[in-house]
Amino acid sequence: MVRGAPRGTQGSTNEEDSDPHARAVSKKTRQGIDRIVVRFAGDSGDGMQLAGMQFTDTTALVGNDLSTFPSFPAEIRAPAGTLPGVSGFQIHFSDEDIKTPGDEPNVLVVMNPAALRVNLSDLPEGGVIIANRDTFTENNLDKAGYKENPLTDGSLSKYRVISLPISTLNAEAVKDIPELTRAQADRCKNFFALGIMFWLYDRPLDYTLQWIREKFSKMPSVAQANEKALKGGYTFAIATEQLPVQYHVNPAPIEPGLYRNITGNEAVAVGLIAAAKLTGKTVFYGSYPITPASDILHELSRYKNFHVKTFQAEDEIAAVSAAIGASFAGQLGVTGTSGPGFALKAEAINLAVMTELPLIVMDIQRGGPSTGLPTKTEQADLLQAFAGRNSESPVAIVAAATPGDCFYMILEAVRIAITYMTPVVFLSDGYLASGSEPWKIPKVSELPKFHIVHWTASEGFYPYLRDPKTLARPWVIPGTPGLEHRIGGLEKSDVTGNVSYDPLNHQKMTELRAKKIAGIAETIPDLEIFGKEEGELLVVGWGSTYGAIYAAVDRVQKKGRSVSAIHLRYLNPFPRNLGEVLRRFKKILVPEGNLGQLLLLLRGKYLVEATGLHKVQGRPFQIREIEQKIEEMLRWR
């Protein structure tokens, strides 16, 4: 959604911290609300991600704007009922333009005591808790560290608690289905809860019913059980007096067009499949499973008829090496990983720097260092991308701003790699990778065209002859008669590409490699400023902070204050007008999910005063956190 200026600059971006449920009335009525944030939470075996995704798809289909943020533990199945085993899925949906999954939930659906304990601190006073009270047993309360049952001891008096016997109701709903084990029956309770939520927010069941039938087509009793659970939850909600109000959120005024919901990792995969089509090349994806990048490997492995070949390598180094081999062969070599794997790939990336081969390296960042927080988000690999290799090692770096933007930025990475014969690092993170948003589907005819020319003439060929404009060397496909030549990691003589240890040649080649990357700036768009062209404060972001920053800046602008924002999707080289834009503002704020990495680069390159706002909690910024910092900075004149 971040092509140029952000969506909704004309309309209002109302993300005030209001509680729509406060307006609930005592008898069963239908009430319109503008936006809501729901968080589903339960044990990692409770199917909360699935329930959340189903709710998301249906919410997209009814035309709300939305943004989601799943959160799950690193353990596949931590002991049931324990705090580390809690998995959550948050969705923010609205009748207006929204940019983030919401600072905090208005409604918390908890399937066990541990889910309540882990998530309660995020719920503001007056928030709604929908709890499966059947799981609040002595044993489960004990596992969650509760001495008394919070549903009955009065400790939740600040919230509106809707305590429902979901397990019992679910068991009742599916009891007549033949050949259904008790475990299978109990596993449907997420769909019972989903059915309740569908009624509560006035969503149709059709899409999920269809999904159930397709998903369990080979297990008819399971399909039937899930269907009964979903419908059971829905009809229970209609009947119960505990839910007196049904809420309705109108469709959002979104730019007309055909839409789908998309996560960042899906957008990356779709982008690479499109790249294969648009370049007429095979995309060779070498990867080693790693959270949160593995979904890209899963997705791409299903598209062989698009000339996408996937290779699950023996390790991270083999994954990038094989991709380099494919690039040398004249195809599009791509590798994807997260921070720890990116570190392992460093030496091989430098081989592609030295041999000047196109290569896409995708780093889906997560909390670190070392194994860190595998399933949590962070933006702390920018400097690793910039300088995490031996010697002078310039590479292009791009970063996506939203889940849907991953599609466009991966195509940009491909364009830069093949135009300039260089590795390109594409940065995403756990938040973008698994978060989702509605995405306007582009027309194939509107996508960029790629014209790749491979050198074939034997006359005048030298492996390191450069295109005068881009400084790219020729890309020759092995198998081309008469052009047999050798490349490698040793320093090359200018033009001929022969091995050279000549001191002046090394200086020249080092500078040429740097100049080539710097020259990419000629083909990247100038920054567009959100807000006034000059003024008191400029907020500078990159990557997944886009939504929170623009929503915060929008709020403060509406209060009549002088604050503007820019968002960097190109980190190396920077857009040409960056230095000049920075100098038009008295103060600069750089919020980022690290301890000041972009900040260091901006200060170093442009000698500007700038202040950082750093968050490394494995969670994205809340709008309010940035808003508060902006207001604080506008106060100190």
Added chain:
Amino acid sequence: MNPETLPNEPIKLTPKDFVSGQDVRWCPGCGDYSILSQMQKALADVGLPREKFVFVSGIGCAARFPYYMNTYGFHTIHGRAPAIATGLKCANPDLSVWVITGDGDGLSIGGNHLIHCIRRNLDLNILLFNNKIYGLTKGQYSPTSEFGKKTKSSPDGSIEHPINPLCIAIAAEATFVARSIDVYTQHLVETIKRAAAHKGTSFVEIYQNCIVFNDKAFGDVTDRAVRDDRILVLEHGKPMRFGKNKEFGIRLKGLQPEVVKVDEVGEKALLVHNEQDPEPNLAYLLTQMQNPDFPVPIGVFRFVERPTYDGMLNQKVTELIQQQGEGNLEEVLRGPATWTVK
């Protein structure tokens, strides 16, 4: 190699056609000179044009090899040549891909990639030049150095048990396993040609002398005075005999080989070499035969068929396109569910 893409006319090339013209910078007397020369002879007879060959190497003395071949070449990073060659071969299965590695590059830093390339059975050739020493870093012990070896980094003698390259290849179920020797020029040419002809990973260990840091690395078996008694040349379908007058043979005693005199036991008692045995057990046994208890076998240990990784990968692409047609990008962009905003 896809037969349909081969040229119709047989290609006539000479060893000279494969000389790149770059100054060869190995030490005078290095075993690599002979290997280079035998490679140029062998490729002239393979029947492919020069541009179809790609030499991929890692780091080390052996890794300079691609610069001296007038073919495509890629001198990569330490230990990773099999991985780079894997991507290259998958992306362009029409190429004849050769990985040149050494005992350090292939078995120490790159051991992982070597094993996985072999088990996947990529259709490429791996030549491991074994000189039992680190040459380019000037003389440290390598993973194949013998126990007790005194080197710059093991002044008291190495306390590491050496790794056996062919044993690793067979454990990874290589489909073509062979050994030759730098100075056995005719044997080396023939071994390279057989490797070239094999569809699947061909793994060839070449005993190579390092004249500077480990001279006579294999002198105990290759010296002219002793070689007939200490080398067993394997030939498919023939009894295993060795010695100046082929007076010795190998017999199986229980699960162990033993050296016997042929005139005492008769030729029929000897093991007959079967390189096509689907079970790798005897081939493994042969890799365990070492001087001084046994003659050292050279030749083709194992030569079996198994589908190649690149062949299966590309076949799946072709099949899927035949079944479903070329992918429709619009469908992928649309994904599982869409809605229209008016």
